[in-house]
Amino acid sequence: MNARPEYHTAALLDDVLAGRFPDGRGRFGPFGGRYVPETLVAPLERLTAACTLLRDADFQAEFRSELRDWAGRPTALTPARGLSRRWGIDLWLKREDLLHTGAHKINNAIGQALLAKRLGARRVIAETGAGQHGVATAAACARLGMPCTVYMGALDMERQAPNVGRMRLLGATVVAVESGDRTLRAAVDEALRDWVADPDGTYYCLGSAIGPHPYPYLVRELHAVIGDEARRQVLEAAGRLPDAVAACVGGGSNAIGLFHAFVRDRGVALLGFEAGGRGAGLGDNAASIAHGRPGVLHGCYSQLLQDGDGQVQETHSVSAGLDYPAVGPEHALLALAGRARYEAVGDDEALEALAECCAAEGILPAIESAHALAGVKRWAQAHGGAAVIVGLSGRGDKDLKTLQETLPAGRATPP
Numbered sequence: 427m428n429a430r431p432e433y434h435t436a437a438l439l440d441d442v443l444a445g446r447f448p449d450g451r452g453r454f455g456p457f458g459g460r461y462v463p464e465t466l467v468a469p470l471e472r473l474t475a476a477c478t479l480l481r482d483a484d485f486q487a488e489f490r491s492e493l494r495d496w497a498g499r500p501t502a503l504t505p506a507r508g509l510s511r512r513w514g515i516d517l518w519l520k521r522e523d524l525l526h527t528g529a530h531k532i533n534n535a536i537g538q539a540l541l542a543k544r545l546g547a548r549r550v551i552a553e554t555g556a557g558q559h560g561v562a563t564a565a566a567c568a569r570l571g572m573p574c575t576v577y578m579g580a581l582d583m584e585r586q587a588p589n590v591g592r593m594r595l596l597g598a599t600v601v602a603v604e605s606g607d608r609t610l611r612a613a614v615d616e617a618l619r620d621w622v623a624d625p626d627g628t629y630y631c632l633g634s635a636i637g638p639h640p641y642p643y644l645v646r647e648l649h650a651v652i653g654d655e656a657r658r659q660v661l662e663a664a665g666r667l668p669d670a671v672a673a674c675v676g677g678g679s680n681a682i683g684l685f686h687a688f689v690r691d692r693g694v695a696l697l698g699f700e701a702g703g704r705g706a707g708l709g710d711n712a713a714s715i716a717h718g719r720p721g722v723l724h725g726c727y728s729q730l731l732q733d734g735d736g737q738v739q740e741t742h743s744v745s746a747g748l749d750y751p752a753v754g755p756e757h758a759l760l761a762l763a764g765r766a767r768y769e770a771v772g773d774d775e776a777l778e779a780l781a782e783c784c785a786a787e788g789i790l791p792a793i794e795s796a797h798a799l800a801g802v803k804r805w806a807q808a809h810g811g812a813a814v815i816v817g818l819s820g821r822g823d824k825d826l827k828t829l830q831e832t833l834p835a836g837r838a839t840p841p
Contacts, residue, residue, distance in 0.1 A: 438763040443690055447759060452639020455762060457755035460638040462725045469625040474640045476541050480647050485540065492536045496569065497526045499533075499651065503659035503815070508786030509799075513806040516813040518668070520656045520684060522820060523791060527562045527592075529820030530652060530680045531633060535562035537648035538631040539570050547629035549573040553617040555582055555610030555676070556747030556794065557589025558820050559633030564598035566631075574598040577616040581608040582746045589824050607740040610676075610750045614724050634677025635754035638725030642754050649683025656815055657687045664813065670805070672697035673817035674797040675768060676712065676748035678757045680819035689765065698757060699801030701743035702770030708733060712741035713770035714753045715761050728755045744773040744828060745793040747820075775800040777833050780822065792820035793828065 433456050441447065447454045452474075460470060479485040493499040501524050506517040522530035535552075542550050550567050552574070554560030560576040567574035576593055580602045583590050593600050606612035614637075621630045635645040653671070660668055671688050673681035675698040688694045703711035708731065711717060718729040723738055730752035731739045743749040760766035776793060779800035784790050791799065795818045802814055822829070 433762070435762065435764055438759065439765060442760065442763050442765050443692070445690065447756065448639065448643050452643065454642070454755040454759040456720070457728050457758040458639060458642060459727050460725060461722045461727065462638050463622060465622050465625050466638070470638055470640070472545060473541070473644070476545055477640050477644055479541065479544065489537055489540060492540070492569070493533065493651065497532045497536060498524060500655045501525060503656055503663065506787050509783065512782070512786060513803050514810045515806045516811070517802070518660060518813070518815045519789070519818045520652060520815055521818050522652060522680065523789070523795070523818050527558065527565050528823065529558035529562065529792065530649060530683065531559040531562035532565065533651055533683070534633065534645050534648045534679060535559065535566040535631060536569070538629070538644070539563070539566035539572065542629035542631065543570055543572065545629060547572070548627040549575065550629050550631050551575045551577070551617050551620050552631045552633060553577045553610065553613040554633060555579070555613065555749060556745070556792070557582070557586040557593065557824060558747065560598065560600070561589050561592045561596065563631050563633070564593045564596035567598065568596050575601060575620070577601050577603055577613040577620070579603045579607070579609040579613045582610065582613070585828055586746055586824055587827065609741070609746065611738070611741070618724065634679040635682045635756060636677040636724060636726055636728070636752060642726070642756055645679050646682045646686055646756065649679055650686045652680065652683035652817065653685060653687030656684060660815060666813070667691055667694055668815045669809065669812040670695035670697050671815045671817070672699065672798050672802045672805070674748060674794045674819060675700050675715070675753060675757060676750050676794065677752070678754040680817050682754060682756055684815070684817040685760070685766065696760065696766035697801060697805060698766055698768040699771045699797045700768060701745055701748035701797060702772040702775070703742040703744070704773060708739050710742050711770060712743045712749050712751065714751060715757065715768040716770040718752070723752045726752070726755055729753050729758045744777065744832065745797065747792070747794040748797065769801055771797040771800045779803055780829075781833055789818070790822040791818050792822045793825045795819045
């Protein structure tokens, strides 16, 4: 990974372990920051100021109440006995798939919707890839009585049709994005254009730990409940911390939410698994840490997939939720500092792990989550007996069309 020469790995790691990021400029070491048109500076400053509410007792009480009574927290930490026997490890699943709307995205969506209401926004907009953030934002806006518009790439709408229907039933206007690659990147582009046109009356509910400051920080804080719960639960159930925690990584919201509680525990490995797609070639994957270089996309300096001329490239993944050409700046920092390890997992490997989870555990994970399962299966070959928590970011009901087209019946062998 290329980085600015004034940043030294040892010093960065010390700062990571001390919890010093982001800094006052919204930087995670060399990454992060704010690269936006002048019209968005004022609303981003207002949002930055509003982030102080995250430490406000009244806001936290309302947020925690919604997470508990409406979203369904805490989520279970399930011992995966079948996969543990198969893979020779002690595997636990952090079950964000059990949340209302079917994925971790609801944590962030209800938190940001509460902020939007306090900021006096007249409407909320969002982007979505697999549809889970769109569904979560539509649900949160319905809950709080706010109009909602969701931008979604036309290609993603085809492969995630059930979630499009759910968003509309929840009252959201869903806009098909036909420009660009017709996936998540194009959806973010269109949402940003909408926000630039009405920065004062519109609140942009960004769905991942990407974008200009303060979004990477804000999204991390709203999802930190994932890791906080998992850490407490594993200590209660096993009497010790795990040897590793693992999650899939696209933009990286679920992963950073899980990792954050364990960052200072140096004995706990942090494992992120990106979408390796069809292979290592440019345009064949969405693994921006494994195959990318530093650059700016959607208001943020991070690792992204680009050609030799700096043009951001189209991506490929069987998973719509990981099909994005950049990664959140905190993940780029954790990789650079050596605190977390990131690897690419191919389409076929992820689908095989999904089928194996269905057969061994009776759980249908999202294809996104299956990348983490496949990565841990590979990691387990050299770490027999290790205790591992995998963040199951969502359920796979939304993926049935893709699975019916790509996964032959009976592919997984019985336990």
